[in-house]
Amino acid sequence: MRYDVSPFPLGDDFRKPAPETEIAIGKWIRKPAKCKFALGARWKGKPIVWVPKGRMPKHLWFVGDIHGDILALETIIQTVNKETPGASIVFLGDMFDRHPYGYEVVIRLLELMKEKPGRILWIAGNHDVSLKFENGMFYSDCTPSEFADFLNGRQDLQEFGKRLIHFMQGLPRALFLPGGLVCSHGGVPHTDVQDSLSGRRDLYRVKALNDFTWSRVHLRAPFKQVNRTVLGGELGSENVLAFFRKMSVILKYPVKYLVCGHQHPDDKGKGFKEVSGIPALILNSSFFSENMFSPSPWLIPCIARYKKNKLPEVFPLELKPEECTRFYGTSNQG
Structure with a gap:
């Protein structure tokens, strides 16, 4: 199923x-401890790996990387509100950098969290947790880092930027849902972490938290060696399946699916990728193509809907290409 979102009144306001x-x-962001995430999670000032208890929301959606695409974010919000009023949304991280409206995206997301307590969950992406402030300057461990440059050019936003950094350091790094679904920005802990996993507390080790945020799942390779010389190492499909087996024992229910973001779209105009050999879904929810030679000037971004005991169901969002061009003033790159 595809959602044609062209009729939405997507003006410039x-x-x-x-x-x-x-x-x-x-x-609001001065008191983050009052923030109530979706699925019963709470902000605690440090990374959490969340395993919710109790009933699941009637409607739950997943949104991939936004990367400063305010048009995509507003399109997604309006689509979800129209199709499933009162739904909960899990954002899989990387809200800024790369594209023009990182600040606006962050404000809109925080506004959603403020106005809809208990219905929005923001999982940390590598760009989100890489933003830092030191010696009077914002910087990032990621490239590109346009959002840090933006904040450095706005002295009036320095206090907001510092509070945002503090808030993002307490975002969840992973989510384990009934029916066996793992949600993260990057991937799952690699085999060197898996070898010593004996309980949920072991997921809070630095390597495990970093892997949830920074790792990437290779689309075809069954095995990838551990590489701790970089944060964003790769996992093969068998590495991921080994983690599923380990967590199935720890959680006492089958863990068998993965939904994540982090990886950029291919050159076919699709906003999602599937991994060979395992039930894993990689979402991208921005209209922007990362490939200047792409046959499609704009991507078809995708969101996905939670299905118990299944991989989330993908829904492409179709907006007329001329709407993207009118809004951003370009036919391809941001």
Whole structure:
């Protein structure tokens, strides 16, 4: 099924947040401990790996990398509100950098969290947790890092930027859902971490948390060797399946699916990838193509809907290409 979102009144009024919204979010983020995530998770000031208890929401959606694409974010919000009012949404991280509206995306996401307590969950992406502030300057461990440059050019946002960094350090790194679904930005802990996994507490080790956020699942290779010289190492399909088996014993229910973001789309205009040999789904939810030679000037971004005991169901979002061009003033790259 595809959602044709062209009829939505996607005007220019959401390009820049209203001053009163910025003020309200600036106040709200000063007290992050009051933040109530979806699925019963709470902000605790440090990374968490969340295993919810109790009933699942009636409707639960997953959103991949947004990377500063405010048009995609607003399209997704309106689509979810129209199709499944009252739904919960899990964002899989990387909300800024690469494309023009990182600040606006962050404000809009925080506004959603403020207005819909208990219905939004933001899983940390590598760009999110890489933002730092030191010696009076913002910088990032990731490239590109346009959002840090933006904040450095806005002295009036320095306090907001520092509070945002503090908030993002306490975002969840992974989510384990009933029916065996693992949700993360990057992938799962590699085999050197798996060897010593004996309980949920072991998922809080630095290597495990980093792997949830930084690792990548190779689309075809069954095995990949551990490479700790970089944060973003690769996993093969058999490495992922080994983690599923280990966590099935620890959680006492079958763990067998993965949904994540992090990897950029291919040159076929699709906003999702499937992994050979395992039930894993990689989502991208931005309209922007990363490939200037792509046959499609814009991607078809995808979101996915939770299905118990199944891989999430993918829903492409179709917006007329001329709408993207009109909004961003370009026919391809941001």
